[in-house]
Amino acid sequence: MMMLWLHLFGTDKAILAETTKILYINDSEPFIYAMRKFGRMCVAFYTFLGGYGLAKVYQRNATAKGLGISTGMKNGKRVWNLFKSYWLVMTLFILIATLLQPGRYPGNIMEVALNISALDITYNDTLWFLFPYALLTLFAQPIIKLSTVLRGTWLWIFIASAFIAKAIAYNTEITFDNLGGVVIRNLFSATELFFMFFVGALFARNSLMERCVMSIKESISHSCITRRLHLGTSTVCTAILLLLFTGRIFMGASTLIDPLFIIPMIIIYLCIERPKWLNSSLGYIGCHSTNIWFTHRYLLVLSGAAIAFFHYPIVIFAALIIICLTISHIVNTIKKVTRI
Numbered sequence: 001m002m003m004l005w006l007h008l009f010g011t012d013k014a015i016l017a018e019t020t021k022i023l024y025i026n027d028s029e030p031f032i033y034a035m036r037k038f039g040r041m042c043v044a045f046y047t048f049l050g051g052y053g054l055a056k057v058y059q060r061n062a063t064a065k066g067l068g069i070s071t072g073m074k075n076g077k078r079v080w081n082l083f084k085s086y087w088l089v090m091t092l093f094i095l096i097a098t099l100l101q102p103g104r105y106p107g108n109i110m111e112v113a114l115n116i117s118a119l120d121i122t123y124n125d126t127l128w129f130l131f132p133y134a135l136l137t138l139f140a141q142p143i144i145k146l147s148t149v150l151r152g153t154w155l156w157i158f159i160a161s162a163f164i165a166k167a168i169a170y171n172t173e174i175t176f177d178n179l180g181g182v183v184i185r186n187l188f189s190a191t192e193l194f195f196m197f198f199v200g201a202l203f204a205r206n207s208l209m210e211r212c213v214m215s216i217k218e219s220i221s222h223s224c225i226t227r228r229l230h231l232g233t234s235t236v237c238t239a240i241l242l243l244l245f246t247g248r249i250f251m252g253a254s255t256l257i258d259p260l261f262i263i264p265m266i267i268i269y270l271c272i273e274r275p276k277w278l279n280s281s282l283g284y285i286g287c288h289s290t291n292i293w294f295t296h297r298y299l300l301v302l303s304g305a306a307i308a309f310f311h312y313p314i315v316i317f318a319a320l321i322i323i324c325l326t327i328s329h330i331v332n333t334i335k336k337v338t339r340i
Helices: 002-010 013-018 042-059 075-100 109-117 130-138 140-149 152-170 179-205 208-223 229-250 259-271 276-287 289-303 306-310 313-338
Strands: none
Touching: 002 013, 002 042, 002 289, 002 313, 013 306, 042 130, 042 140, 042 179, 042 259, 075 109, 075 130, 075 289, 075 313, 130 140, 130 179, 140 179, 152 179, 179 208, 179 259, 208 229, 208 259, 229 259, 276 289, 289 306, 289 313, 306 313
């Protein structure tokens, strides 16, 4: 949902221009545009949680050595299933786009091949991290194993090195006119994602996330004058979450500071007792999140700024989610019927 907001109002100037602005900050900067700084954290959020989740899979079955390490992660299958969904959505888009813009799509053979492999995503630029993240997923097992064996000084040296590599990759622009340049650019992108992926795996190593949540709840319970622990904790944590959210919006655009916000935000969010309807609603959207990721930009490419017809940001945002969910159900039906 952070990603959808970013691509609606943070990168698509045509839609932003047609959208009703209500609140302004920072020298008349629209609030909905300023929120792009928060939305830009979506990839780092996803990568951190991806490392954490895959590390939990890695630990799921205990081995004879008692290390809690599973060798059956099936990461190749995960990547294969991800690309099957990607290819299906891309095929549907190309069929429609070729009819609407036959001079532009599908392009030459090289362009088609690069998009199929996701090495270069000229059809959908928001999928730039698909191939780099697939690389991390393929090599997740040795990465996670490394996070379990490093200790002490060597661990901090490795973390610092990974962050430096991330900073270098972030500040390096790769221009290319051949396949080699495309490959190098994707390797740099994978290097940029590696840091948060590895930190996520570290948090899973000793269930650090759960321990932090428990510690915060206990600390707040001692300071809150209330017998209803969940109410006091939720109120305080919601206020902290809003402060972190506001702080990120008012700070610079560099993604290098994102870890300072992402990890506390996730932990504080988990401390909040959320109503069942909210959890079930987010869970429902989450089940369709991959399809939403694959389809939303195609919709904006094909329709242009037409979705700005609704004028108000929250209505435009809701309309995009509803349309994407509808298309996701269609995609899932096709997958089911064709057994893809």
